[in-house]
Amino acid sequence: MRDRSESRYAAGALSPQRRESDLRRLREEEFDVLVIGGGVTGAGAALDAASRGLKVALIEVNDLASGTSSRSSKLIHGGLRYLEQLEFPLVHEALRERGLLATLLAPHLVRPVPFLVPLPQEAVVKKVWRRLYYGAGVALYDAFAGIIRQGRGMPLHKHLSAGGARRLFPSLREATTAGAIRYYDGQVDDARFVVTLARTAASLGAAVVTGVSARGLVRDAREVTGMTVADVSASGPAATGPAGSRGENVSASGPAASGPAGSRGENTANEWTIRARTVIAATGVWSSDVSSWLPDARVGLRVRASKGVHLVVPRSAITGEVGLILRTPKSVLFVIPWGGHWIIGTTDTEWTYDRAHPAASAKDIEYLLDEVNQVLERPLTTADIEGVYAGLRP
Ligand SMILES: Cc1cc2nc3c(=O)[nH]c(=O)nc-3n(C[C@H](O)[C@H](O)[C@H](O)COP(=O)(O)OP(=O)(O)OC[C@H]3O[C@@H](n4cnc5c(N)ncnc54)[C@H](O)[C@@H]3O)c2cc1C
Structure with a gap:
């Protein structure tokens, strides 16, 4: 003691x-x-x-x-995407913990960061359906976090027009943006x-x-x-x-x-x-x-490592006040404001080499640039990248 x-x-x-x-x-x-x-x-x-x-x-x-x-996306989040997988208890618990961290346990370390869910230009019916679908997900996310503001620790979500979205994120490509939904998650310096x-x-x-x-x-x-x-x-x-x-x-x-x-x-x-x-x-x-130190244990634990890569680009490379969450064919991609930088990630591929030193490949970098460039007015190139880091998920 x-x-x-x-x-x-x-x-x-x-x-x-x-x-x-x-x-x-x-x-x-x-x-x-x-x-x-x-x-x-x-x-x-x-x-x-x-x-x-x-x-x-x-x-x-x-x-x-x-x-x-120290190699994460630095978010204290409930995992918006897990709602789609119907992982309700997981999301609910994570959001309750997020609220506790943001309001009671570590408000000096965890701060709210706004994200846009951009809505693409498409046929009217699809556009309406997508706004309803994403809107319901984000509303459920807020509801799971608790309706009482103090316990939630984050502001509520808001629907935005195309103009409203571009005011918050001028680098969003005008021709493909029909609007957005803004929601909040927590951000922390993980290390x-x-x-x-x-x-x-x-x-x-x-x-x-x-x-x-x-x-x-x-x-x-x-x-x-x-x-x-x-x-x-x-x-x-x-x-x-x-x-x-x-x-x-x-x-x-x-x-x-x-x-x-x-x-x-x-x-x-x-x-x-x-x-x-x-x-x-x-x-x-x-x-x-x-x-492996317990050879007589009934079930030996075998852990496969999955690598997640993030790019770091200067804040000046993208004009925006908020983060983005983008749907990709494999998962989701975050564009996260981080002081004088943006963090863009992540990937999800198997890693079988040295677990102490996961490294990004040219393919990882190309994938991240391709995905983020789909929504940016000015595409990023490798010349914009000032750092890359990789972490391993068990
Ligand atoms: C790309 C990526 C993004 C992520 N983003 C987020 C996010 O935004 N928010 C979130 O909540 N989670 C996120 N995660 C998940 C989160 O980062 C992990 O769940 C968490 O960091 C795992 O922590 P850990 O302590 O279990 O493992 P680690 O942080 O890996 O710690 C294990 C430690 O054990 C030590 N160790 C190993 N063997 C020994 C030994 N024999 N003796 C002594 N020490 C030993 C290692 O050196 C290491 O420091 C992300 C994960 C990845 C890969």
């Missing part, structure tokens, strides 16, 4: 000194809960457990949010959100240590009683020899590549066991590595 004489801010500071003392705790203490993985799932689980008074440790092989959790969760957990007494790799489960008969881990940070002893260095772990085939403790005869001097009554593997696309 936190020392009450210390401010919560100071208690959550993840300083080098704090790392040293938390590392000592990982070696000496037994924890109620040990969380592996410092993405949003692991940081959230650690905070949840710590806020219930449990003794918690969180370890992350690289940095907090270094996996998928900052994870760091905030981890720091809040730390302020409640959790030991949060990056640069520590889980290597294998420690078991007493069938019961998991802890985890064999190694310090792979640049400052840790592991960095002195190439075999166990952080670089090797990451560039081979991902953070958990080294497998069970000592299995490759490396780093044993720097390995130790963290004792814990419960171990939570929040390792995202690396989850099958952890399940």
Whole structure:
């Protein structure tokens, strides 16, 4: 538990000194809960457990949010498109969480961002049908979020004429825009959100240590009683020899590549066991590595990675005050205002290479440009792109 004489801010500071003392705790203490993985799932689980008074440790092989959790579309959303798949409970729950985050839990991190659903020029009957169909979806989205404004945390949707749509988004191609519906979702700096969760957990007494790799489960008969881990940070002893260095772990085939403790005869001097009554593997696309440490488990978890790519273009490349959600043959595409930039994404293709370094292909970039250019007055080219990033969905 936190020392009450210390401010919560100071208690959550993840300083080098704090790392040293938390590392000592990982070696000496037994924890109620040990969380592996410092993405949003692991940081959230650690905070949840710590806020219930449990003794918690969180370890992350690289940095907090270094996996998928810093490579997202940065939206706190209910998933408008899931309504079409009739995933009502999922959308309802996500919108309730969005409201809580935007109004109560993290209003300093989650802010409303307006999106247009553009309506294309087409035959009158189709045009009316599409406006009714999309309008019903967006109205349901608002209804699921709660009718009372305060709990919803986002303004209600609004129907716009072609002129109204182009006033908010002048770069929308005039010849193909019949109007739009504006709705709101939440936007967040995903990496900052994870760091905030981890720091809040730390302020409640959790030991949060990056640069520590889980290597294998420690078991007493069938019961998991802890985890064999190694310090792979640049400052840790592991960095002195190439075999166990952080670089090797990451560039081979991902953070958990080294497998069970000592299995490759490396780093044993720097390995130790963290004792814990419960171990939570929040390792995202690396989850099958952890399940391979349980060979006798009935169902082995096999995770396939699906890559999602985003383009980053300067704000000046597109004139608009709001984001866009566009339907594509495969899914949906977002054009999202992000400070002095636009984020355009995403794709959905299988990734079978190094999970620590997903990369965009020329085909991914071409696909995104083709899709977004269908609605833009001035088409974007590769010369407009100032950055590209890719993340992996489990
Ligand atoms: C392109 C894309 C866009 C997305 N957009 C959104 C969005 O807008 N909104 C939204 O809500 N969701 C979005 N998502 C989904 C969301 O990003 C993910 O669900 C979320 O980030 C998953 O978090 P995680 O903690 O489970 O995994 P990760 O963030 O990948 O974290 C797993 C962590 O475990 C660590 N790890 C692995 N093995 C070990 C080990 N052996 N020892 C120690 N540490 C280990 C890794 O280093 C990693 O940091 C998007 C996903 C993608 C791919």
